[in-house]
Amino acid sequence: MSTGVRRRMGVEERRQQLIGVALDLFSRRSPDEVSIDEIASAAGISRPLVYHYFPGKLSLYEAALKRASDDLASRFVEPHDGPLGARLLRVMRRYFDFVDEHGPGFSALMRGGPAVGSSTTNALIDSVRQAAYVQILSHLRLQDPPARLELVVRSWISLAESTALIWLDGRRIPRAELEVQLVHDFAALAAVSAAYDEEMTALLRRILKDEPADGPFSDLAARLITLAS
Secondary structure: OOOOOOOOOOHHHHHHHHHHHHHHHHHHOOHHHOOHHHHHHHHOOOHHHHHHHOOOHHHHHHHHHHHHHHHHHHOOOOOOOOOHHHHHHHHHHHHHHHHHHOHHHHHHHHHOOOOOOOHHHHHHHHHHHHHHHHHHHHHOOOOOOOHHHHHHHHHHHHHHHHHHHHHHOOOOOOHHHHHHHHHHHHHHHHHHHHOOOHHHHHHHHHHHHOOOOOOHHHHHHHHHHHHHO
């Protein structure tokens, strides 16, 4: 039978609990709209106790953002098996899972929030972008990419961010369509670059050689042929 006595949390356990509570609240509303009092209430502790573990909402927001950024970066990790188009599509599905789960927080981070402009926030955002960049290069089996490929990959990562933000503003386009469209966008950016660069041409040919007839890259080619006919 329960005695009703609460177990006392250790310092790190309590900090992790507060980060989780804050991340949950920030995921449902803009961080600007969430107060320390709400965080304390959701955690079942007093407002002064929150300040015992974090000096203010900004530091708690940054800690929650660190956890979220690690989660988002992990969404780009994908086994190197099968055609690239299918791999990128699985990555985009996990990416939009995150955006769907953390909509207001994701939007506040990218558009402006309580920690925007701080060195910590900027470093975390950059770390996610860099993790995505490194993952994509690993799928292309390249460590020292030519300049045009770096431009393609970094431009595509920025495009994924902006597409997700636009989608969150009303969700007027079906999510599944945008996931496929972003994979098509990667192929299109690579194809345009290949028109100007022999290295990119060779890389694109290598990618397309392994693509099945029912894959997203082949689907894009079929759609373009239909437009030209």
